[in-house]
Amino acid sequence: MSINTDQLDYLAKLSMLLLNETQKKHLHADLNDILQLVESLKNINTTDVEPVLNPLDATLTLRDDKVTEENNREFYQETASLSDNGLYLVPKVIE
């Protein structure tokens, strides 16, 4: 299988990546090359094979319902490039 440029645009939109024409050209070729690489999988018979959900087939352990965190807002927000009064800021969202 291979993808066309419309599909590449769609993938770029879904993954929120702005690509210029040169990048698109290269990535388009790369993606199709990679899809070629993984093509052989379709020849493997996987009837009745359970997909792996965890490499060790482990199951989930549960945590007790306890509050263990305290307010560290100022410290945590040091990594944000834009915040005000304890709030993170983003360009205006229109619903």
Place this chain on the structure above:
Amino acid sequence: MFNQSIHSLALKLADKEFSSVELTNYFLKRIKAYDNTLNSFISVNETLALSQAKAADLLIKQGNYHPLTGIPIAYKDNFCTQGIKTSCGSKMLKNFIAPYTATTINKLNQAGMVMLGKTNMDEFAMGSSNETSYYGAVKNPWNLKKVPGGSSGGSAAAVAAQLTPCAIGSDTGGSIRQPAAFCGLTGLKPTYGRVSRFGMVAFASSLDQAGPMAQSAQDVALLLQTMSGYDANDATSINLPVPDYLQNLENNIKGKRIGLAKEFFDTHLNDDIAKQVLQFANTLKGLGAELIDISLPNMHQAIPCYYIIAPAECSSNLARFDGIRFGYRDENATTLEAHYKQTRAEGFGTEVKRRILVGTYVLSAGYFDAYYLKAQKVRRLIKQDFENAFKTVDVILGPTTPTTAFDLNLKNQLQSDKYLADIYTTAINLAGLPALSLPVGQIDGLPVGAQLIGKLFDEASILNIAHIYQKESQHHLLTPTLFNE
């Protein structure tokens, strides 16, 4: 202090032959002298290192210490370290100072280890040459025209050039073992779930595992002993007791059944590497082990499987890099969509984008079953191949890489060919198994690595076999002459 195992450095620290401060200064000096050439570190923090060393000296003086107290170490730059930049080799995190420390690093800190700095790596651990780093390529200390391997290339180069006695890396599809092989080190990818992933920035969550890189199996065992164990903060870590790896090192390997899978010795493998790996196997036979031919019929599906699953997970794991709460942000965007698209386009390099796009594709509506689901089913078959093999053998032996370290800046190489560098390593991550790479020879002055693969949670056996071999061989003691002062 040069070319000594951490085991012997620890004995000398305990005997007060030198102090941790002296030892730390020694390595800091070497970093200053040589890392302009190698580019193996992204950050070096002298002040912190020396204060940790001082604290370690005090502990040693008080007699209250751990075998690793006062030993310098370097961490791959995808482990979060509070107060010190954690860049993941990316522009996206070039100013990111994590507000917390990874569980693994906490454990090593508690043992009194001294952090020299954070090492260079392929961007978000995606790559096999360390060339996708935003901070520039790393050179192989054995030959400056060659890559050190990746993605833990900085860690490998730093240990090989003796800028640090040991380092921690992470391995998603071979990222500890391949650079260990290219740089002549002993490096271990533990069983999935053996070492906590909490605080290690995720690339592909079902494959990532942290592990030690050092001179010898003995050093690796020492580090693994301290890194391992259940962490309630990581739901995929496994609550099993940690065996005494050091004690098991000296076990007689007589009668150990070692499997040689024919799929490892295929057309991709360089003939000289094949020869040296088989020689390694024969040495083990001479030490009493039994060699058994086995087959892993789905082994060659590992690369296709891996290059679907790893990108799928990474496309989702890297969605959090949106410039809002941390990381690079394009300040010029005026709409939300532009904010996302520009921030991510500018913050991520090409290889990361490539994998995000592939991952998005294999998960997208209409393609999920054919790619992602199919890959997870084939992964089951690969896992079963190993389970079957381990019914008749104790460990599996093979090459780590198809070639020795390749040239920096290879041009006009197909992406798919680059991905074949992981051909012998990804199956192990897919199956969750532990595997160790160790040096078993050289070709044209470049190290050759062989891989020992163990049963789930049986790191002890592969460390044991590697250690017994290293008592007989000198390969792991060789150092690149360029950095021999």
Place this chain on the structure above:
Amino acid sequence: MMQWEPVIGLEIHAQLNTKSKIFSGSATNFGADPNTQASLIDLGMPGTLPSLNKEAVIKAIKFGLSISATINQTSLFERKNYFYPDLPKGYQTSQFQLPIVQNGKFNIPLDNGDSKTIRINRAHLEEDAGKSLHEDYHGMTAIDLNRAGIPLLEIVTEPDFRSAKEAVSYMKSLHHLVRYLDICDGNMQEGSFRCDVNISLRPLGEKKLGTRAEIKNLNSFRFVEKAIQYEIKRQKKLLQAGQAVYQETRLYCPDNDETRAMRSKEEAYDYRYFPCPDLPPLVIDDNFITDIKKNLPEPPQKRKERLLTTYGLKEEDADYFVENPKYCDYLESLLTQSNISPKLAVNWFRGELMRAINNENLSFNELKLAPQKLGELLSALETNQISGKIAKQVFEIMWETGQSAKVIIEQQGLKQLDNTDELNEIIERLIEAYPKQVEGLKAGQNKLLGFFVGQVMKQTQGKANPKQVNDLIKQKLSLD
């Protein structure tokens, strides 16, 4: 003219009232300062990982058991991938192909007194998103992630409703159930219980479903009713004019009572669901479910039924007790442990007991007075050993000291005087002492009877039974 039938399904998001978040140890208090309850995990900091809150799982199972649903012994957390500023990780951890609860049933009352069974397709666990504050912050949108990671149970019905009224009836009954089970505080203003409505129209008699619109985030019963009514009208108008209904997400605006399409959602989403590699499958064993079953309160309808038929409670009283299972437990053990009339028990519970609790600002859980002790007091009252007035005194002492009613009554000598001779003696003395009043009473001034009863009570320090005194006076003066 063609008749149109509305087909409606509801998705309710109920915030589970756990102390900490579903995947982190952050507090879940409502109204905290922005981002003060957002931990590294809630912020999606690089390297952080989720760990699942056991209580959220228990609450989901509680709900499943009380709607006779299948509890899936293996369920799976998956990632729903999309970008939004209040979704810190760029995906919502939710359940998709294998939810914890599937195929339940729920009865709702209808206006005509009948009931209708609504099929519940699934109830799954997921994390809530943060909040985007659209008021002007320097021309930007502000993000508060305190809500991010609050556990949600999303309860999805089949399209079984045919009117706004049915939908609201379901929502009210479900609202009652989640509070009764103590899994959600049900506070709709605070968004603890919110509703998405899927609605389409089809010609009456047609089996095939029409194109549906989804109305998101309705947080009151009235809005649900209004939004559905508006949407039925809107779709009917379109269909009758031969126009198409678009599959889209709409918002209800209470100000002008209409729904409008959301601007940002023109295209269908491709959420790229896949099993979350950080969370292995959730496997629940039989013992875990059995333990939850054991502690499950009786379904409210069943309990109310019993209060009405076995104990003969008034409808209003039954509703009051069923509202809170703890009240109900107390009342029922009060009634089984002592042989008193339910009416007396109800009056004392709602009167003296609640008053005492409220006066001290206690929660019902902190109540120390055992039902058996209150029962002893009420028995004494009902068998006329003490008067109502004395009973209140005894109650106060009992509340303070924790002593039993019997001990208090004996120690303080509060036992009712039922010696007729003694009482008659007092009454005779009073008749002599107050001849004028006797005359008035005989002449028909009935309120003077109260004067005499009061005098007797005074002289006996309240220990006489007023009714008995009443009768004796009448007898003595040959009244009636």
